[in-house]
Amino acid sequence: MRLLLSFIFVLFLAGCKSSPTYLNTVQLKQQYQTIGYAGFYVEQGLEAHKTHLKSHLQAPIKAALVKKGFEVMDASKVYKTYQQLLDSADNLYDPLTGQENENLKNDIWKQALAQTKAELGIDAFMFMGVDVVRAHFTHNIFLGKVARWHGQEESYLSDSASTGDAILSFMQGKQGYVPGSRVYIRFRDEQNNLLSIGAGGIELVAQFNGDGEIEVKPADKIFKDTAKFDSAIQFALLELEKHKGKK
Amino acid sequence: MYRIFLILIFVLLTSGCANAPKTDSNHLATQAICCENVTKINFVQQNRKQQVKYDLKQQSVRSFGAFNSPFVAIEKPENSRFVQVFSYANGLFVNNATFVYPLVQVYDNDKKLISSVKPYEAWKNGLPTTLDMQGNLFYKTQFTLPTNAAYLLFYVDSRLVGESVTINWRSNVGGSDYRTLQFTNYAKVGINFL
Numbered sequence: 001m002r003l004l005l006s007f008i009f010v011l012f013l014a015g016c017k018s019s020p021t022y023l024n025t026v027q028l029k030q031q032y033q034t035i036g037y038a039g040f041y042v043e044q045g046l047e048a049h050k051t052h053l054k055s056h057l058q059a060p061i062k063a064a065l066v067k068k069g070f071e072v073m074d075a076s077k078v079y080k081t082y083q084q085l086l087d088s089a090d091n092l093y094d095p096l097t098g099q100e101n102e103n104l105k106n107d108i109w110k111q112a113l114a115q116t117k118a119e120l121g122i123d124a125f126m127f128m129g130v131d132v133v134r135a136h137f138t139h140n141i142f143l144g145k146v147a148r149w150h151g152q153e154e155s156y157l158s159d160s161a162s163t164g165d166a167i168l169s170f171m172q173g174k175q176g177y178v179p180g181s182r183v184y185i186r187f188r189d190e191q192n193n194l195l196s197i198g199a200g201g202i203e204l205v206a207q208f209n210g211d212g213e214i215e216v217k218p219a220d221k222i223f224k225d226t227a228k229f230d231s232a233i234q235f236a237l238l239e240l241e242k243h244k245g246k247k
Numbered sequence: 248m249y250r251i252f253l254i255l256i257f258v259l260l261t262s263g264c265a266n267a268p269k270t271d272s273n274h275l276a277t278q279a280i281c282c283e284n285v286t287k288i289n290f291v292q293q294n295r296k297q298q299v300k301y302d303l304k305q306q307s308v309r310s311f312g313a314f315n316s317p318f319v320a321i322e323k324p325e326n327s328r329f330v331q332v333f334s335y336a337n338g339l340f341v342n343n344a345t346f347v348y349p350l351v352q353v354y355d356n357d358k359k360l361i362s363s364v365k366p367y368e369a370w371k372n373g374l375p376t377t378l379d380m381q382g383n384l385f386y387k388t389q390f391t392l393p394t395n396a397a398y399l400l401f402y403v404d405s406r407l408v409g410e411s412v413t414i415n416w417r418s419n420v421g422g423s424d425y426r427t428l429q430f431t432n433y434a435k436v437g438i439n440f441l
Contacts, residue, residue: 094367094391096328102369 036075135180151235152201200235
């Protein structure tokens with residue numbers, strides 16, 4: 001009976017949710033062939049790795065998109081335009097309370113996108129970078145002790161913990177998530193609408209240690225396996241390709 | 248007993264999933280439009296520092312250019328420079344709660360439109376919400392009024408009906424999590440002049 005109840009619950013929850021529809025690579029190329037590349041960004045906390053990540057991810061992704069038939073141009077000037085518009089904006093902050101007007105700021109960002117698009121003659125913008133998302137795991141005999149996210153999988157137990165029987169039995173039957181890094185490619189139009197996104201998991205940034213506590217990977221041990229960058233790029237491109245697309 | 252329980256759950260879930268924003272939107276579409284001429288609107292008076300709640304479903308509907316919306320017309324109390332709007336969430340469960348994104352039209356003494364303002368908080372960035380002592384979930388925003396403001400029309404952005412907005416949900420029993428609420432065009436709003 002409980003199973004039936006759960007089934008009904010899931011059915012209704014699923015019925016309520018509608019997932020966003022993104023353009024796939026073919027549709028994207030048909031409608032937005034000339035892409036303005038705005039820049040490479042990393043999430044707070046990963047700044048120390050930015051140069052390393054950029055050197056391994058930026059050029060191959062751009063090359064892969066060119067190979068697929070896109071024309072990729074530099075559109076980093078969008079940030080300069082944005083800053084100029086911000087500097088000249090009135091009432092960005094409430095004169096009495098000092099509160100920032102987010103709506104106005106967003107409008108100015110859209111203005112910067114539109115202005116840059118017109119100046120460069122591009123169709124859409126591309127934003128690329130590395131951020132951190134949840135990598136889910138369920139520890140059982142079928143799924144093992146790996147966390148999965150955006151095509152990637154990795155043991156959620158650190159090297160020191162993997163061999164300890166105590167932690168393995170402690171985790172048995174448990175589920176949860178650990179933070180995993182991913183490379184993302186986002187396409188936006190001049191209205192800042194998200195046209196499409198592709199993301200590929202790179203590497204976990206933290207794992208459980210032998211005491212069952214989350215431990216951040218030391219800076220000298222993360223992002224060393226360059227093969228993971230290649231697979232992340234492939235996962236991201238595949239995700240882009242696989243969107244059902246807008247009809 | 249079990250069967251009744253099942254039916255109850257079924258009804259609860261279907262009512263929760265009944266897409267209230269769509270129902271509200273359909274209801275709004277059938278309402279008569281009034282009050283095109285602002286000079287003929289009856290603006291009610293309200294004291295400062297006193298929150299008054301309005302049920303938008305009981306209010307008249309007016310056209311605001313691209314869309315229609317229920318509205319509340321209030322004469323600004325003297326010496327008031329700020330107005331807070333409390334947008335209360337509809338629904339029993341946070342999982343399918345809905346609320347409105349308030350907008351304000353500001354008129355001068357001659358009932359001439361001075362400005363149309365929207366909250367500083369951009370809804371796409373997620374909105375800050377609060378749970379009061381009675382367990383009511385609300386989003387509060389504050390508008391700074393121009394010095395020559397005299398009459399105000401509070402209404403909602405009906406174009407956003409059905410859009411999802413993220414909130415950082417703090418439950419009564421502790422902890423917090425991101426949840427998704429939907430915009431609709433009917434809810435209770437509290438208005439408080441400072």
